Amino acid sequence: xxxxxxxxxxxxxxxxxxxxxxxxxxxxxxxxxxxxxxxxxxxxxxxxxxxxxxxxxxxxxxxxxxxxxxxxxxxxxxxxxxxxxxxxxxxxxxxxxxxxxxxxxxxxxxxxxxxxxxxxxxxxxxxxxxxxxxxxxxxxxxxxxxxxxxxxxxxxxxxxxxxxxxxxxxxxxxxxxxxxxxxxxxxxxxxxxxxxxxxxxx
Ligand SMILES: Nc1ncnc2c1ncn2[C@@H]1O[C@H](COP(=O)(O)OP(=O)(O)OP(=O)(O)O)[C@@H](O)[C@H]1O
Ligand SMILES: O=C(O)c1ccc[n+]([C@@H]2O[C@H](COP(=O)([O-])O)[C@@H](O)[C@H]2O)c1
Numbered sequence: 538x539x540x541x542x543x544x545x546x547x548x549x550x551x552x553x554x555x556x557x558x559x560x561x562x563x564x565x566x567x568x569x570x571x572x573x574x575x576x577x578x579x580x581x582x583x584x585x586x587x588x589x590x591x592x593x594x595x596x597x598x599x600x601x602x603x604x605x606x607x608x609x610x611x612x613x614x615x616x617x618x619x620x621x622x623x624x625x626x627x628x629x630x631x632x633x634x635x636x637x638x639x640x641x642x643x644x645x646x647x648x649x650x651x652x653x654x655x656x657x658x659x660x661x662x663x664x665x666x667x668x669x670x671x672x673x674x675x676x677x678x679x680x681x682x683x684x685x686x687x688x689x690x691x692x693x694x695x696x697x698x699x700x701x702x703x704x705x706x707x708x709x710x711x712x713x714x715x716x717x718x719x720x721x722x723x724x725x726x727x728x729x730x731x732x733x734x735x736x737x738x739x
């Protein structure tokens with residue numbers, strides 16, 4: 538059984554995968570998903586709700602709750618929500634993407650992430666394998682403006698960077714290829730929302 542957003546993919550589609558804990562989902566996620574559609578010329582963006590970020594110690598809220606919340610706010614015909622990682626039993630992004638590439642031949646996937654994740658991308662399991670599997674689209678995030686030039690992964694991959702002016706061609710590039718785009722900034726984060734909620738609890 539493969540969940541619907543993944544089952545519906547067809548060869549030739551340009552599909553952005555935005556992995557995240559989404560604990561909880563917020564307007565910044567919806568915003569970058571929509572910007573990614575436009576800036577990277579994608580047919581759709583799928584929010585991949587992760588069972589749990591391998592680099593984060595605290596367990597997130599239950600997966601079904603996070604998926605339901607994400608579906609409630611996605612509200613765009615070309616932005617979908619998937620819990621495929623839990624179904625596949627994969628935790629590391631490199632493993633998830635390998636399984637998706639194998640399952641969806643001919644689909645032009647792009648891995649999407651906010652600039653904060655580019656800063657620590659070199660700490661992800663087999664991150665070089667990820668960039669060999671599909672192009673990577675990075676979207677600006679408040680407080681992380683310098684990352685495209687300074688992050689270790691960005692430096693290592695500087696020869697594979699394509700300019701923002703060519704961002705719509707990213708899904709058609711042979712990996713390794715990555716592109717950083719500046720977008721209007723939304724200064725929201727899930728950790729701040731969780732902290733505010735804890736503060737509001739009597
Ligand atoms: N406000 C934002 N602007 C740009 N990108 C964002 C923003 N919020 C989240 N992202 C990106 O969305 C993806 C999923 O983010 P995630 O679910 O971790 O939310 P978060 O707000 O970063 O959570 P936390 O504060 O707990 O780390 C990541 O690639 C992250 O970089
Ligand atoms: O595979 C890894 O080593 C890895 C390390 C850190 C983060 N990730 C993935 O990055 C995405 C964003 O995570 P998060 O918690 O910042 O929303 C999510 O899909 C995680 O599974 C993956």
